[in-house]
Amino acid sequence: MPEGEDLFSATGEPDTVLRVFEALPFALGAWQGPDHVYVATNAAYRALLGRDDLLGRPVREVVPELEGQQFFELLDRVAATGVAETAKEWRLQIDTDGSGVVRERYFDFTIAPRRDPDRGVAGLLFFASDVTDSVLARRGAEARAQLMSEKYEQARDAVTVMQQALLAPSVPVVPGAEVAAAYLVAAEDTAAGGDWFDALALANGELVLITGDVVGHGVEAAAVMGQLRAVLRQQILAGADVAAALSTLDAFSAHVPGARTATVCVVVLDTATGRVRYCTSGHPPPLVASPAGAVRYLPPSGGTPIGTGSTFPVATDALAAGDVVLLYTDGLIERPGRPPPASTAELAERAALSVAGRSFPIPDTRARTVDRVCAEILEFLLRETGYSDDVTIVAAQRTAMPDPLQLRLHADREAPRSARTSLRRWLVRIGADHAGTVAVEHAVSELVSNVVEHAYSGGDAGHAPVDIDGTLDGDGCLRVRVRDRGRWKTPAKTPEPHRLPTSRGRGLTMVRIFADDLVVDSDDTGTTATVTFRLTRSARVVTEFTEGAIVGRPEVSPEFAVAETEPGRLAVRGDIDIDTAPILKGCLDAVSHSGTLSVTVDLSEVTNLGSAGVSLLSTARDRAAKQHSTVTLVAPPGSTAHHVLSLVGLHGRADPGGGDIPEPSGDPET
Structure with a gap:
C-alpha cells in the first residue's frame, strides 16, 4: 500500500478525499478495536x-x-x-433519528476488515444502505401480483394441498398446552420431502409430539414418509406406549424400501403435571426453553434409527409452567456453511431469546409464544445461511388450564351477536385460530337464533334466559351447550317481518353440517342442544420462507357494512345474520332492480354467514335465473364465506376471483 506522498499521489489531497468521503451517497463508517469504537463516519x-x-x-x-x-x-x-460479511435486506429494529423510538427498517450492508500491516485486523469498515422503501414497495407489488394472478394462486394451492395430504394439516387445541408446527420445503419444484411431524391429543390428557426424517428427497422419500407416519400415528392412537409403537414401526420398516435409517423423535407430555416421556431414536434431541431465558437440550434417550435392530429406551423429564419444548429435523442444524455444533448452539441461543420475548425490542404481542418461536427461529437461523434441506419445527408450551365458557344472555335479537362475540374471544384464549372457530361460531349462533325464534312466546320473551357453556377436554374435543327454559312455540304461518321467507328449517341442518355431533334433549324445564367439535389449529406448510409466513395472528371481526363499490358489484363485510340479511336483501333488490340485472356480491370480508344469509343468497340466485340474469358470489378459498357455501352446496356458484369454480372433489375448503 502506498504511504506518505505516494499515498496522496494515488488517492488525492487529504481535503479532497475528505470531501468525497463526506459526500458519498451511502453510509460509510469505521470502527477500531475489540469494542468497535467509532473513528470515522460520513454524512x-x-x-x-x-x-x-x-x-x-x-x-x-x-x-x-x-x-x-x-x-x-x-x-x-x-x-x-x-x-468480510455481506447482508441483503436484513430486518432490524433500530432508532434511526436519535429520538429513542425504535422502528423496523431493512438494510443492505457489508462489514469488511480494516487491516494494519503490523497488527492484522485493526478495525472494521461498514457500508450500508437503508432499503426499507424498496423492500416495502416490492412486497406491495408482489402482494398485488399475487392477488391478480389466478394461475399462480391455483398452482400454490395445489402445492399446499399436496403437502397437507402427506403431512398433518393441523395440530390439536388442548387445555394446558399450546402447539404450533411449521414445515419449510427446501425447493418449490420439489413440493414433497422426507420430513414429517405430528401432534396427537389422547383421551387421557396427554399430548404426543412427533418429528421424523426419511433419508432422501422428492416423491420417493415422501412416499416412505407417508407410510411411516401413518403406522406410528395409528399405533399411538390405538394406545401403544412409545417403545411399543416404535418397535412396531421398526418391524414395519423392513417391508418398506427406503425406510431404513429413518430417524424419529417422540415426546409425550402430560399437560396437567408437566411430566415428559420421550425417545429420540437417532433423531436430534428436543430442546426446552423457559420464559426466564434458561435453555437445555434433553439428553438423547439412546435409541438408534429405524430399521437398524435397535431397542427404544424411553427417558423422562418435566416441563415447568411456561416452558416450551421444541422438536425439529436436521435441516435446521445442518445449514450451509455452518458446522452442526455451531448450529446447535445458535438454535439454543435463539430459542432462549425468542421464548423470553427478547428477539426484538418491540415484542410481537399479537402472536402466541409458540407461533412466534417457530417464526423467529426460522427467520434468524435461515436468513444468514439459507437452507438446503427441508426444515420441520414443532413447538409446544405448557400453559395454565383454561376457564370454561359460561354465558347467560337474554333471548332477544341481540343474543346471537353477543354469543358470537363472547365465543370468539374465548376460542382465541384457548388457542383456536380463525379456521378452527368458523364452524363453532356458526353452529352456536344458529342454536341461539333458534332459541330466540322458537323457545319463548309472549311479551316477556326478550327477557327469558339462554345459557351457553363450553368446555375443552384433554383430547381436544370441544363441547358447547345451549340451553333455554321455554316451551317451543309453533311456527307462524305468516313469517314475521324480519324473517326471510325461505330461511326456516335451514338452521339445524347447518348445525349438523358444521358440528361433529349434535344432541338435542327436551323436557318440561326446557331444551338443551349440545354440539361437539374436534378443535384444531392449522399447521404451516410453506415453499419459501418470508417474514410473516409462519406467524398466525388473531383476526379482528369488522362491523357489518354493504356498499356498491362499482356499478353492479356489492362488497359485504362483517356478520350476515338474521338482523343484517334484510339489509343486504334491500341492497340486492336495489342494485339488481329486483333481479332483472346481473349483480356480483363480494363476500371476501364476511365473518359469519348464517342460515338467513344462505337463504337470501340462494333465493337471489334462483330469482335471477328465472329472469335471465345472474348473481355471482365472490368467496376466495380459505374465507369464511367459501367454507360455508361449500358445506351447504352453493360453492359451485361461488367465484374465487372472477370465474366459476368447479365442484370440489375432496375437502371443500381446499
Missing part, C-alpha cells in the same frame, strides 16, 4: 442514525437496541476471522 451514516455524537463511542453504546439481533455477533466474527 450519510450520521443521517442514518440521526445523530452526530458518534466518534469515540463503542457501537454497542450507540445502538444498544441491536443486542440480540445478530448484528454485534456479525461484527465480532468479521473482526475474528478477517473475512
Whole structure:
C-alpha cells in the first residue's frame, strides 16, 4: 500500500478525499478495536442514525437496541476471522433519528476488515444502505401480483394441498398446552420431502409430539414418509406406549424400501403435571426453553434409527409452567456453511431469546409464544445461511388450564351477536385460530337464533334466559351447550317481518353440517342442544420462507357494512345474520332492480354467514335465473364465506376471483 506522498499521489489531497468521503451517497463508517469504537463516519451514516455524537463511542453504546439481533455477533466474527460479511435486506429494529423510538427498517450492508500491516485486523469498515422503501414497495407489488394472478394462486394451492395430504394439516387445541408446527420445503419444484411431524391429543390428557426424517428427497422419500407416519400415528392412537409403537414401526420398516435409517423423535407430555416421556431414536434431541431465558437440550434417550435392530429406551423429564419444548429435523442444524455444533448452539441461543420475548425490542404481542418461536427461529437461523434441506419445527408450551365458557344472555335479537362475540374471544384464549372457530361460531349462533325464534312466546320473551357453556377436554374435543327454559312455540304461518321467507328449517341442518355431533334433549324445564367439535389449529406448510409466513395472528371481526363499490358489484363485510340479511336483501333488490340485472356480491370480508344469509343468497340466485340474469358470489378459498357455501352446496356458484369454480372433489375448503 502506498504511504506518505505516494499515498496522496494515488488517492488525492487529504481535503479532497475528505470531501468525497463526506459526500458519498451511502453510509460509510469505521470502527477500531475489540469494542468497535467509532473513528470515522460520513454524512450519510450520521443521517442514518440521526445523530452526530458518534466518534469515540463503542457501537454497542450507540445502538444498544441491536443486542440480540445478530448484528454485534456479525461484527465480532468479521473482526475474528478477517473475512468480510455481506447482508441483503436484513430486518432490524433500530432508532434511526436519535429520538429513542425504535422502528423496523431493512438494510443492505457489508462489514469488511480494516487491516494494519503490523497488527492484522485493526478495525472494521461498514457500508450500508437503508432499503426499507424498496423492500416495502416490492412486497406491495408482489402482494398485488399475487392477488391478480389466478394461475399462480391455483398452482400454490395445489402445492399446499399436496403437502397437507402427506403431512398433518393441523395440530390439536388442548387445555394446558399450546402447539404450533411449521414445515419449510427446501425447493418449490420439489413440493414433497422426507420430513414429517405430528401432534396427537389422547383421551387421557396427554399430548404426543412427533418429528421424523426419511433419508432422501422428492416423491420417493415422501412416499416412505407417508407410510411411516401413518403406522406410528395409528399405533399411538390405538394406545401403544412409545417403545411399543416404535418397535412396531421398526418391524414395519423392513417391508418398506427406503425406510431404513429413518430417524424419529417422540415426546409425550402430560399437560396437567408437566411430566415428559420421550425417545429420540437417532433423531436430534428436543430442546426446552423457559420464559426466564434458561435453555437445555434433553439428553438423547439412546435409541438408534429405524430399521437398524435397535431397542427404544424411553427417558423422562418435566416441563415447568411456561416452558416450551421444541422438536425439529436436521435441516435446521445442518445449514450451509455452518458446522452442526455451531448450529446447535445458535438454535439454543435463539430459542432462549425468542421464548423470553427478547428477539426484538418491540415484542410481537399479537402472536402466541409458540407461533412466534417457530417464526423467529426460522427467520434468524435461515436468513444468514439459507437452507438446503427441508426444515420441520414443532413447538409446544405448557400453559395454565383454561376457564370454561359460561354465558347467560337474554333471548332477544341481540343474543346471537353477543354469543358470537363472547365465543370468539374465548376460542382465541384457548388457542383456536380463525379456521378452527368458523364452524363453532356458526353452529352456536344458529342454536341461539333458534332459541330466540322458537323457545319463548309472549311479551316477556326478550327477557327469558339462554345459557351457553363450553368446555375443552384433554383430547381436544370441544363441547358447547345451549340451553333455554321455554316451551317451543309453533311456527307462524305468516313469517314475521324480519324473517326471510325461505330461511326456516335451514338452521339445524347447518348445525349438523358444521358440528361433529349434535344432541338435542327436551323436557318440561326446557331444551338443551349440545354440539361437539374436534378443535384444531392449522399447521404451516410453506415453499419459501418470508417474514410473516409462519406467524398466525388473531383476526379482528369488522362491523357489518354493504356498499356498491362499482356499478353492479356489492362488497359485504362483517356478520350476515338474521338482523343484517334484510339489509343486504334491500341492497340486492336495489342494485339488481329486483333481479332483472346481473349483480356480483363480494363476500371476501364476511365473518359469519348464517342460515338467513344462505337463504337470501340462494333465493337471489334462483330469482335471477328465472329472469335471465345472474348473481355471482365472490368467496376466495380459505374465507369464511367459501367454507360455508361449500358445506351447504352453493360453492359451485361461488367465484374465487372472477370465474366459476368447479365442484370440489375432496375437502371443500381446499
